[in-house]
Amino acid sequence: MYRPRTDPLHDLHRSARRGRRRAPRRLLAVAPASHSAPVSSTAPAAAPPAAPSSPTARRGACVFSPSTGPAVKDVGTPPAQPPYTSTVKATLTTGLGDIGLGLDGRAAPCTVDSFAYLATKDFFDRTSCHRLTTGALKVIQCGDPTATGSGGPGYRYDEENLPKADPGKETATYHKGTLAMANAGPGTNGSQFFMVYGDSELPPNYTVFGEITSGMDILEQVARAGTDNANGEGDGAPKKRLTLQDVTIAGSQAKRL
Template sequence: MRTSALSSSRVRLALLALTAATALALAGCASNPTTDAGAQPTSAASDSPVASGECSYPADSRPASKPVDAPDADPTASGDVSATIATSAGDLAVTLDAEAAPCTVNSFLSLAKQSYFDGTTCHRLTTQGIFVLQCGDPTGTGTGGPGYSFADELNGSETYPAGTLAMANAGPNTNGSQFFVVYADTQLPPSYTVFGHLDAASTEIVAGIADEGTANGAPDGAPKTPVKITAVTQG
């Protein structure tokens, strides 16, 4: 959960790193939930930006980390959408919620179809305060994105139990390609768009990765067991 705080690029860096009320951070989780991996995001709840039937994906201030086109403004998916995030640690079965987060799911599926996630690593694992695995950055640094951003899809009642799939961000309406998977119930402010969930078996796979800890032994860092996404497919 998908921190944000520092100077221009460093702020986005930190904001893109998960953070909990303790000091982790969801930066990258578009950035990230925070702890210190950064500061805790404070995006305010907002209504779905797709009320008019269209989504907006304006160009971001930073170039795309990997060649990709912005999604079409009209989301085509609806209801529950099955998808698989194939990783080096095992396949993660997810159900995307295109009703609650149509623009987010539209972007995620567009990036998946363009193979944007293929070959990328899940660059961040938090094991204290907040319990998430963050992925979606081709640079593997927590600062990469698709070259566009889009609005939050929040109603203020969001919670982040184990199995939640949500966007990381660097503040309100800064969603890009980074997302996070919650592997144990986590307390975060309702500032990260929830766009799906993993099934129990897939959540256990991520929890198993977390059991191995981080590469540097700290509560926030790259997973000790490298996790590479090989493909994201719908259906």
């Protein structure tokens, strides 16, 4: 497999640490040799080292630290003690219909804590899913109020529930229906997340915090319409707009945090 000399994701993260413009939360796929990587003209030279699950999460507390850039929409910080310890049902109400989610509060308590907190604060309301990839990487990325890939809630936190790499590979398969967090490097989780509409290979560096339980046809409809290719062939803003009108946590499980 061709291995270029630079790692774009690492460079973005390094620039962010130096105080430059906040790095977009990009996902980098490692495609088979016969295909080009769908999100960049070059794939990473090596997958960034996977950060271990947050030790604070194992102790029952979450650490949310100020991010390097300003909050797009400052809604405060989630509680340090995660309120969810089992599956939490959530609904993305979109202009194309509802998408059902099952959030795994047991495996990814801090991520579910943050996602639910932002939902109860209406952080996601009236935001557009800003990125679609249609090559080897099949994801739709959402959760940025600026729709640029660089927006966030003003805090960051560590990865948890990272998948294991596939045997003999530096990548893991993120299966169709997976719900995971986008990031710009270790410890930079914020509000951006992605939904997988087709099995995809990625470095095992992205927190899996749930699954899509209904509405996959909506994601497939958006994918079929294609992308504007702003980031390269098969990578850019979706031509068929997917707007999150509301994100709700179901019934008695909803907590006004």
